[in-house]
Amino acid sequence: xxxxxxxxxxxxxxxxxxxxxxxxGSLAVVHANDILPxxxxxxxxxxxxTDLFYLTGIEQEESILLLFPxxxxxxxxxxxxxxxxxxxxxxxxxxKLTKEEATEASGITNIKWIxxxxxxxxxxxxxxxxxxxxxxxxxxxxxxxxxxxxxxxAKCKEQYPLHTYRRLAxxxxxxxxxxxxxxxxxIRHACGITKGGFERLLKFVKPGVYEHEVEAELSHEFVRNxxxxxxxxIIASGKNACGLxxxxxxQICNDGDLxxxxxxxxxxNYNSDLTRTIPVNGKFTPRQRDVYEAVLRVMRASIANATVxxxxxxxxxxxxxxxxxxxxxxGLLTKEEVAEGTRENPACRKYFMHGLGHSIGLDVHDVAPAxxxxxxxxxxxxxxxxxxxxxxxxxxxxxDILITEDGPVDxxxxxxxxxxxxxxxxxxx
Ligand SMILES: [Mn+2]
Numbered sequence: 001x002x003x004x005x006x007x008x009x010x011x012x013x014x015x016x017x018x019x020x021x022x023x024x025g026s027l028a029v030v031h032a033n034d035i036l037p038x039x040x041x042x043x044x045x046x047x048x049x050t051d052l053f054y055l056t057g058i059e060q061e062e063s064i065l066l067l068f069p070x071x072x073x074x075x076x077x078x079x080x081x082x083x084x085x086x087x088x089x090x091x092x093x094x095x096k097l098t099k100e101e102a103t104e105a106s107g108i109t110n111i112k113w114i115x116x117x118x119x120x121x122x123x124x125x126x127x128x129x130x131x132x133x134x135x136x137x138x139x140x141x142x143x144x145x146x147x148x149x150x151x152x153x154a155k156c157k158e159q160y161p162l163h164t165y166r167r168l169a170x171x172x173x174x175x176x177x178x179x180x181x182x183x184x185x186x187i188r189h190a191c192g193i194t195k196g197g198f199e200r201l202l203k204f205v206k207p208g209v210y211e212h213e214v215e216a217e218l219s220h221e222f223v224r225n226x227x228x229x230x231x232x233x234i235i236a237s238g239k240n241a242c243g244l245x246x247x248x249x250x251q252i253c254n255d256g257d258l259x260x261x262x263x264x265x266x267x268x269n270y271n272s273d274l275t276r277t278i279p280v281n282g283k284f285t286p287r288q289r290d291v292y293e294a295v296l297r298v299m300r301a302s303i304a305n306a307t308v309x310x311x312x313x314x315x316x317x318x319x320x321x322x323x324x325x326x327x328x329x330x331g332l333l334t335k336e337e338v339a340e341g342t343r344e345n346p347a348c349r350k351y352f353m354h355g356l357g358h359s360i361g362l363d364v365h366d367v368a369p370a371x372x373x374x375x376x377x378x379x380x381x382x383x384x385x386x387x388x389x390x391x392x393x394x395x396x397x398x399x400d401i402l403i404t405e406d407g408p409v410d411x412x413x414x415x416x417x418x419x420x421x422x423x424x425x426x427x428x429x
Contacts, residue, residue: 001059002226003268008107010182011057014175015078015107018055019069021171025129028067028168029121031148035061049149050362051134051172053269056080056106060097062114068124076124080106084113130164131156137169138367170369177359177368178377183270184402187361187379188411190272191400193227193265195415198276202422203429207255207281211235215249218263227265230272231364234262237280241394242387244354253280258288258393271364273381274412275398282426284419288393291386292419294326295395298384302356303401306380306408309373316356319384323348332388351388357381360400378403379411 022028033049048059056065064081071077083089085096099111112120125131133156134149157165179187197218204217214235222228236246237253241260253259257280264274277292279285284292302319324347327333333347341347357380359366368378380403385396399412416422 012107027128028132132168134168173367186270190267197221211249222265230266
């Protein structure tokens with residue numbers, strides 16, 4: 001792994017919190033992700049399962065966590081299964097975790113090879129009251145492909161049809177939404193790497209550079225600092241910014257255009273998510289600056305408005321009301337159009353058509369329980385935008401914040417965002 005070791009106390013605490021939510025007699029199992037095939041003998045790189053990582057700190061493929069806290073047999077209460085590091089495997093794939101290393105990473109003392117899993121699992125099933133199995137539950141997940149967890153669910157229901165099966169995902173969502181201090185520190189670290197990338201590109205961007213050249217600068221900065229792109233970067237000059245998920249990044253940055261950058265690093269599987277919009281030539285036009293300032297005001301007010309007890313839908317709606325006013329001020333909407341809007345379809349949706357923010361953590365669009373108010377420990381993105389295809393540009397700004405009892409903490413407060421500051425930094429290049 002590229003990141004520095006994480007103290008296993010984080011994962012011990014995460015497991016303890018999960019055990020606290022499991023009813024008596026529960027057995028829970030979480031699998032690693034498959035390594036997905038591409039073409040011919042190709043495969044994608046291993047993407048750790050974020051639930052398994054959350055509970056164990058383990059990133060290695062094929063690993064399995066079994067929790068059975070009330071087992072009458074103490075050795076069954078917490079077991080981590082990993083691949084046996086036989087010589088032929090290590091020759092072809094490199095180092096695999098030893099039992100000692102798996103214990104060091106996870107804090108789990110009982111480590112078994114995966115070949116032992118079927119027998120041990122069968123024994124545990126004989127005394128389990130109910131079985132919590134994991135599936136990827138996300139309202140926007142497109143689930144065409146079965147995961148290892150999915151296959152395991154199907155196999156269990158076939159082999160043990162008389163057991164009671166329950167969903168682990170809602171419990172993990174509840175836990176993962178609230179970040180512990182050690183997790184916030186890792187997100188802060190990712191934000192710091194992102195900051196370095198943004199400051200570097202401010203010195204690099206000028207008329208005539210290509211969007212993919214900017215991507216290359218960022219990639220170098222992130223990877224040399226033990227990070228990597230947290231998600232496919234959006235580097236969109238001029239009107240490209242009005243395509244919300246533009247990822248081609250293959251166009252030239254022209255004099256007079258704005259460049260929208262939705263680019264951020266991860267670190268140790270924790271993500272940050274940043275958006276900035278800068279003038280390619282280093283100076284905003286008066287019109288660009290007016291739109292920029294409007295978006296910045298909505299971002300600032302929405303950060304302040306992200307308080308404990310707030311419902312996400314109210315938080316979003318309050319930003320939409322602010323945006324309505326800003327768009328009237330910019331001459332993009334009339335007061336009549338705003339008055340005709342409804343709560344479900346406010347007038348600002350013509351220029352600000354996406355959500356205001358999302359949970360972030362081990363997943364970029366992180367899991368969180370639906371329909372519950374914000375609570376202390378949540379980390380959210382705040383990302384208003386205004387997109388004006390008829391004027392050939394879009395502006396989005398995005399910071400990551402931590403919600404606390406004492407109010408929101410901006411984890412990206414030190415990343416330049418004021419228009420004057422951006423211009424000054426670009427002038428110094
Ligand atoms: Mn985002």
